[in-house]
Amino acid sequence: MVATRTVFLQLVKRDVRVALRQRSELLNPLIFLLIVVSLFPLGVGPGPDILARIAPGVIWVSALLSAMLGLDRLFRDDFRDGALEQMMLLPVSMEISVLAKIAVHWLLTALPVLLIAPLLALLLNLPTHAWGVLWLTLLFGTPVLSAAGAIGVALTVSLNKGGALLSLLLLPLLIPLLIFATAAVEAAVSGLSAAGPLALIGAFMVLSLTLAPFAVKAGLRVSVN
Amino acid sequence: MWRWLHPYAKSEATFALNQKLLPWFLIPGLVLTIVGVIWGLAYAPPDYQQGESYRIIFVHVPSAIWSMGFYVSMAIAGLIALVWQIRTAELALLAIAPVGAVLTFISLFTGAVWGQPMWGTWWVWDARLTSQLILLFLYLGVMALYVAFEDERAGGKAASILALVGVINIPIIHYSVYWWNTLHQQSTITKVITRFESPSIAPEMLWPLLVNIFAMMALAGALVIMRLNNELLRREVHRPWAQAILNQEKKENQNAV
Numbered sequence: 001m002v003a004t005r006t007v008f009l010q011l012v013k014r015d016v017r018v019a020l021r022q023r024s025e026l027l028n029p030l031i032f033l034l035i036v037v038s039l040f041p042l043g044v045g046p047g048p049d050i051l052a053r054i055a056p057g058v059i060w061v062s063a064l065l066s067a068m069l070g071l072d073r074l075f076r077d078d079f080r081d082g083a084l085e086q087m088m089l090l091p092v093s094m095e096i097s098v099l100a101k102i103a104v105h106w107l108l109t110a111l112p113v114l115l116i117a118p119l120l121a122l123l124l125n126l127p128t129h130a131w132g133v134l135w136l137t138l139l140f141g142t143p144v145l146s147a148a149g150a151i152g153v154a155l156t157v158s159l160n161k162g163g164a165l166l167s168l169l170l171l172p173l174l175i176p177l178l179i180f181a182t183a184a185v186e187a188a189v190s191g192l193s194a195a196g197p198l199a200l201i202g203a204f205m206v207l208s209l210t211l212a213p214f215a216v217k218a219g220l221r222v223s224v225n
Numbered sequence: 226m227w228r229w230l231h232p233y234a235k236s237e238a239t240f241a242l243n244q245k246l247l248p249w250f251l252i253p254g255l256v257l258t259i260v261g262v263i264w265g266l267a268y269a270p271p272d273y274q275q276g277e278s279y280r281i282i283f284v285h286v287p288s289a290i291w292s293m294g295f296y297v298s299m300a301i302a303g304l305i306a307l308v309w310q311i312r313t314a315e316l317a318l319l320a321i322a323p324v325g326a327v328l329t330f331i332s333l334f335t336g337a338v339w340g341q342p343m344w345g346t347w348w349v350w351d352a353r354l355t356s357q358l359i360l361l362f363l364y365l366g367v368m369a370l371y372v373a374f375e376d377e378r379a380g381g382k383a384a385s386i387l388a389l390v391g392v393i394n395i396p397i398i399h400y401s402v403y404w405w406n407t408l409h410q411q412s413t414i415t416k417v418i419t420r421f422e423s424p425s426i427a428p429e430m431l432w433p434l435l436v437n438i439f440a441m442m443a444l445a446g447a448l449v450i451m452r453l454n455n456e457l458l459r460r461e462v463h464r465p466w467a468q469a470i471l472n473q474e475k476k477e478n479q480n481a482v
Contacts, residue, residue, distance in 0.1 A: 151386075151390055155370060155383045155386060155387060156370070156373070158374075158379075159373050159374065161373075165369055165370065165373055168362070168365065168366050168369055169366045169369075169370060169387060171362070172359045172362035172363050172366065172391075172394075173363075173390065173391065173393075173394075175355070175359050176356075176359075176394075176397060179355075215386055215389070215390050218307065218382075218386050219383065219386050222379050222382045222383050222386070223379075223383075225379065
């Protein structure tokens with residue numbers, strides 16, 4: 001009997017290695033994020049007050065879009081070359097492998113975002129006392145993006161033109177997260193306690209990480225057939 | 226316990242049940258709609274604050290309630306389709322989705338029309354309105370996902386999973402007016418059930434509203450039944466039972482001419 005933890009770690013290691021061999025794809029979502037964020041000062045004007053006001057929303061929407069960009073990689077290549085079917089045949093429950101996939105997606109798309117979040121906050125003139133809360137919302141919120149995203153990708157992976165459909169399926173589900181995340185940062189900016197929305201985002205994270213693997217499994221079963 | 230469910234996996238059994246149920250939805254639906262609309266629009270007293278324009282409530286509230294109710298029933302159909310692998314439940318889900326989407330659209334549209342004179346704006350990004358908009362997107366997502374698959378079975382299953390995932394939005398919509406104190410007023414009727422409070426509406430307005438709520442349910446339910454039966458016949462047009470029904474209808478039509 002193979003130990004569950006070994007399989008989990010092996011899958012994570014394999015996927016990270018595969019991703020590291022395609023450096024450009026790894027960097028693209030990050031550059032995309034930077035460009036989208038820097039478009040806003042050009043679009044709405046460089047006034048520091050306006051930028052500080054829209055900063056939480058802009059950073060979060062950009063993080064959402066760049067996570068969507070990276071989602072394609074989650075199952076598509078494995079689906080094409082048959083690795084996904086092998087994954088389903090592993091002697092551990094499939095939820096574990098799905099969780100490994102979600103973890104890798106988070107490592108590759110969300111961790112860089114967390115690292116450059118202070119830079120984004122600086123670019124958009126967000127008051128420094130709100131940086132911590134912004135960072136916490138991203139820390140708790142990005143696993144939700146990866147987990148909910150995995151459901152959408154699992155359902156659309158066998159379709160040829162899944163891209164636009166994927167955003168139609170996912171964005172409605174992620175709107176509550178966006179609302180609470182920006183509410184938390186805005187509360188922090190105006191010096192109020194952000195504990196309430198942060199706790200809700202944490203609840204979203206726990207809920208999505210524990211329940212999403214089951215939905216992903218069912219979705220993959222439909223897609224792989 | 227669930228044994229009664231299995232006979233309806235057979236299309237002809239579901240079809241027969243639907244034929245039996247249809248008049249029980251369609252006739253009360255039509256009668257109550259006529260009664261409710263005339264009662265609400267012509268005989269109910271005007272509101273002391275909003276005057277005559279509050280009468281849009283008689284369309285707005287029923288469609289809003291059932292936009293959520295039909296979503297839940299759609300998700301239940303999805304659950305049955307996934308757990309017991311019953312294909313007719315998949316078809317029921319697909320029959321409900323467009324009806325629910327239209328109900329959601331009606332509630333959003335009438336809300337906008339009502340909001341214009343009362344709040345002075347067609348649309349605000351208020352919690353209730355936003356979450357209702359999300360509900361519309363969820364309905365559209367379920368339909369789009371089904372259409373995107375070439376294989377109808379795979380599409381039905383994928384749509385069932387998505388419908389189930391989307392259920393988390395239903396409590397968010399319902400309690401949004403309590404959790405966030407925004408422009409949209411709190412519920413006047415459903416709180417009887419969900420919060421054990423007495424309805425905050427005058428009885429002369431409550432009764433026509435209740436009539437309209439039941440009318441909307443029966444009418445939309447009848448639409449779902451008719452859609453489901455059409456779909457059953459379309460899918461199984463080559464099967465003997467469908468042929469028999471179609472031939473009988475043809476004969477009746479010829480006799481009528």
